[in-house]
């Protein structure tokens with residue numbers, strides 16, 4: 001399997017090293033061959049070639065079996081012209097590769113419950129899978145422009161029926177593999193796109209009688225994620241709603257340094273990246289938490305390569321390391337031991353069975 | 354002063370009774386005259402006349418000195434054609450009266466800190482004023498329609514420069530009267546409207562050198578409201594972002610039953626309503642918390658009638674009642690006493706000095 005690694009900016013390179021070492025260990029133990037090719041994205045790509053994602057990288061991405069991405073962005077590129085900013089590289093690769101299904105599992109690790117901003121009784125047991133639409137909606141709709149000589153502005157929330165159908169379908173499939181509950185989030189009391197979304201969910205639900213479907217408004221969901229996070233199983237929603245709600249949900253776990261994500265196209269090809277950003281303030285210090293990137297690599301094994309046993313070996317190793325109280329400095333652990341990025345990576349590798 | 358009262362649906366009528374009694378007490382004590390006129394909105398209006406807001410009510414609204422609104426909506430009207438649903442009455446009155454500035458104070462009452470889903474150390478001291486744009490953005494932009502024979506759909510996030518300027522201006526003014534800190538929330542790494550919003554904030558900030566301005570992304574803000582709610586003073590943002598974020602922030606207080614709101618136009622004319630909804634499940638039982646509606650009446654005295662002393666008399670009475678542990682059944686109070694809606698109203702009135 002050939003993997004394109006795009007470390008990106010900030011802490012990206014440090015965490016990517018971790019993911020690669022862990023994958024090499026898996027290759028050895030389970031008799032696989034993974035080959036890696038490094039590419040540039042984001043600010044790093046801009047610095048090298050004046051664009052946050054060049055065509056060469058894009059075509060290498062298309063030819064790879066999967067992509068691992070670190071993180072993009074940082075204050076260094078704040079003054080760059082907007083179409084060339086680091087984030088544009090990320091938006092472009094998602095769009096060009098048709099990575100419409102963004103999966104963001106939000107799981108509370110028992111040892112981290114005390115670090116959650118929420119009360120332990122509320123957050124304990126939370127286990128949500130966000131299925132966020134990633135290549136449509138308000139992020140990509142046209143027109144998105146100034147008008148009347150700069151006196152007005154529009155952005156567009158646009159969807160085709162097919163775009164909504166495939167992500168909703170994905171939500172139902174995911175719910176079937178988990179707790180059989182699907183919460184579809186919209187703003188149907190205001191938006192026409194949400195009313196169409198709701199209709200499509202209702203249509204599709206006939207084919208999934210075992211899945212309990214709930215329609216919820218985006219504002220109510222923002223409340224319920226705080227008061228009753230345990231009520232959610234799979235949440236399917238529009239691009240921007242998913243951005244806001246999955247980020248909100250991520251902090252209730254007590255560490256976004258642990259949360260992976262997958263962005264998939266219709267043939268299961270995917271890009272895997274941590275939910276946290278490039279954290280330029282701690283970049284290069286050897287202290288970043290590599291676990292979200294390592295768990296993203298595990299998602300890659302599972303979703304793109306169908307190597308579930310191998311993915312679980314990584315997840316179990318991360319779990320054991322945390323249970324033994326070993327953690328990087330971003331985590332607050334009672335009776336734990338703070339280690340460097342390198343030691344954390346080493347620990348996970350040594351725990352892989 | 355002539356006040357149009359629109360009780361609306363569900364618990365609306367019960368809480369409106371409370372606001373009126375409290376205002377009558379204020380009129381007596383401070384020598385004012387308030388006259389009240391009742392009107393219909395939402396499902397109640399639909400049942401009476403087939404529309405959630407009729408022209409007669411709208412013109413009475415225009416002629417009143419201020420409007421008090423209870424709440425709209427409920428499952429009873431779920432099957433009504435979408436343009437006639439209860440919420441449409443609310444959207445219409447906001448738009449027709451130009452109530453572009455939605456103020457939502459989020460304040461944690463000390464006695465309620467234990468009821469917050471957040472840890473006490475995190476939530477204690479939180480005091481945020483949301484300034485949400487209310488008559489533009491994604492809620493009202495055209496086109497908002499199905500296309501290609503139902504095969505696609507669009508909604509539009511549209512703003513004129515003036516619309517953004519006046520709400521941003523409002524944000525700065527509010528920050529000046531409070532802690533001199535303004536957080537402007539957008540999604541400038543993706544949306545053109547957000548980039549224009551950010552430019553306008555930067556332009557305006559020159560006129561407010563004493564106000565510290567911070568630009569934040571809507572996704573990061575959704576996280577920070579949970580991890581560091583104390584960092585916010587005034588938050589100014591787009592209609593839908595404000596809807597989501599202010600609702601998210603409202604639950605961290607431990608009771609949305611206490612939160613009022615004001616929706617103002619450029620001449621200070623306003624509509625005042627609680628943040629909570631119509632709660633059809635508890636309507637008519639005499640148990641709803643009337644405090645959010647009563648505090649909305651206090652906001653009316655302050656913002657529309659410039660009767661600050663009178664507004665503070667109401668706020669102080671509510672504060673004292675809570676300090677003495679008197680509360681309705683929605684609140685969870687150590688050593689408190691649960692009372693009915695009517696008793697709660699009576700308590701507040703008896704505490705007004």
Ligand SMILES: CC(C)[C@H](C(=O)O)[C@@H](O)C(=O)O
Pocket residue numbers: 087090091243542543572
């Ligand atoms: C960097 C940004 C454009 C991106 C998004 O909003 O999609 C990020 O917040 C994410 O959620 O992956």
Ligand SMILES: CC(C)[C@H](C(=O)O)[C@@H](O)C(=O)O
Pocket residue numbers: 189190219440443444596
């Ligand atoms: C009822 C609904 C249309 C309304 C809105 O979204 O504005 C409500 O949620 C609010 O925040 O006042």
